[in-house]
Amino acid sequence: MGRAPCCDKANVKRGPWSPEEDAILKGYLEKRGTGGNWIALPHKAGLKRCGKSCRLRWLNYLRPDIKHGGFSEEEDTIICSLYGSIGSRWSIIAAQLPGRTDNDIKNYWNTRLKKKLLGKCKDHQQTRRLSREAEKEVRAFASEAVSVATTPTSSTSLANPVSYHMTTDPSNYASLDAGMVSQALEHSSSPIRTILAHDQSPLSPSTAHGFGNIHDDREAFREMSDYACLTSLLMRLNEGSDSSTNISCGISSTSQVISPASTSNISSSQMFPSINLDFSQGSMYTECCTVNVKSETLDAVDTNIESQPAFSSANSMVFWDSPSSSEANNFQSAWMNGLNNPGDAGLSYGLIPTFNPTFNQLELNEFLYNCTGSSSNSVQIIKEEISDYTYGLLGGNSDQKKITAACPNYSYNILPASEGVAGSQAMCQEGIIF
DNA sequence: AACCCCTTCAACCGCATTCAC
DNA sequence: GGTGAATGCGGTTGAAGGGGT
DSSP states (O other): OOOOOOEEEEEEEESSOOOOHHHHHHHHHHOOOOOTTTTTTTHHHHHHSOOOHHHIIIIISSSTTTOOOOOOOHHHHHHHHHHHHHHHHHHHHHHHHOOOOOHHHHHIIIIIIIHHHHHOOHHHHHHTTOOHHHHHHHHHHHHHHHHHTSSSSSSSSSOOOOOEEEEEEEEGHHHHHHHHHHHHHHHSSSOOOEEEEEEEOOSSOOOOOOSSSOOTHHHHHHHHHHHHHHHHHHHHHHHTTTTTTTTTEOTTOOOOEEEEEEEEEEEEGGGOSEEHHHHHHHHTTOOOOEEEEGGGGGGSSOOOGOOOOOOTTEEEEEEESSHHHHHHHHHHHHHHHHEEEEEEEEOOBBBOOOOOOOHHHHHHHHHHHHTTTTTOOOOOOOOOGEEEEEEEBOOSTOOOOOEEEEEESSSEOOOOOOGGGHHHHHHHHHHHHO
16 A cells, blocks of 8 residues: 555646745745644645645745856866765755755756766767666766866865765775775875765764763764765865855864863964854854873873773863863863763763774874974874874853864864754754855 | 757655654 | 654656757
């Protein structure tokens, strides 16, 4: 037995929307919103349409700020890049292009871009016969094309082009990690960087991660990879954007490096060109990244990281964007006192997923080296000695939902599982759209 | 002018996921 | 935790329009 229809098809109008229907729907939505129920909306608005049809009409055509046609070269590049890496996940691709809908991009790709890329599909019938192999070819071509197109030689190109690798099978991560490392090393001076992505919606609910050192947490890694992708894309999209956009650049001079031995401001010379996305203007987000390093690389302490939980570990440090002095001191104090849970000292905290993906360690090494390598901090990092790290969320405000571990070229945002699916979705979508 | 073929894109369909109870 | 409803998504369809013959 098939699925029950979402509406009474005999009594709903189908086909193209009339200007009158558009006006009714637009007027209703602008005045009252969806009311959280698309199915009931047409009846309330006085439309003889299926709720799904109303939703589609609004999202793809009527809602404000929709752009139709006239795709720019830059948009082409982004679409090609993403298609080459993640395939036909149109909603995600659309999220990188403000004003564009997934339907628009899908149509644009299928009718123009694909052919433009291949340059050999002039025959419609031939296009229809595209086999899976040919489709793969298109994707490979798209990736290659965008790699060439985004080398930072022109003023309009992107400074940190990213290529993506995807696996559909999480069990492949172990082998992929090794591959990613060698590739990343190989291209360490190349403008083309690599991020490991996976074939799961970045909006999907995350597995709950407990507080503490959970080594090799694949779920956390996967989640992080997704947000890394998204954030990197946002960085690319917004590079050179003016100050009116809702983005702040880098860890500011008010950021602090906190270790059990010290709390010290990051000097301007230590600032690095990452971009932290401030999802909610005016709200108080705390960005922090804790990093555990081998004890012998620190001059402050001498303990073995392998036996230490994340925040009682003395051989860790925290990058915390703009904490108040009391926050920083309280945190440090709690830390020094060996509390596993900084919340015990009056600080609330988010989930602390920890993981040890080798690939990202490379990135982190770079980050730490650039951040602290020439600093006068008591924390001294030797590039090759980082053994473990933790990305976490800290803060004393319920709005603090974001984790950012900033790297020279990337900014990672991880939404904590504790915020629930809805919160994660809202944050993610808000961040993508702005 | 009539016909055919091709392109475009709005709209639909069905499935998967998420939500609410 | 189970279940049905709602929503989101990607593939597909088909009407409309343009261009060629």
